[in-house]
Amino acid sequence: MASENYEHxxxxxxxSSAGTxxxxxxxxxxxxxxxxxxVKVILGRDRLIVRKAMIS
Structure with a gap:
């Protein structure tokens, strides 16, 4: 990951209307x-989790 400090x-x-x-x-x-x-999209109870995925 980038080394910069991330605040937000x-x-x-x-x-969008296409669902993206x-x-x-x-x-x-x-x-x-x-x-x-x-990316991998994981469905939780009230959230979506987006994780970076590595495809080999």
Missing amino acids: HEILVKI ISIPKQFRKYMEMQKGDY
Whole structure:
């Protein structure tokens, strides 16, 4: 992960009409994610957890 200090852990995002959401740029930068990367989406009781996935 990036070594910079990250202060904002929550950002409100809107679901598009196609059902997609965008991961905010600062989150992608912190997680070292880029276009074409995979993420795993985990359903919790009242939350979705998005985790960076490594495909070999």
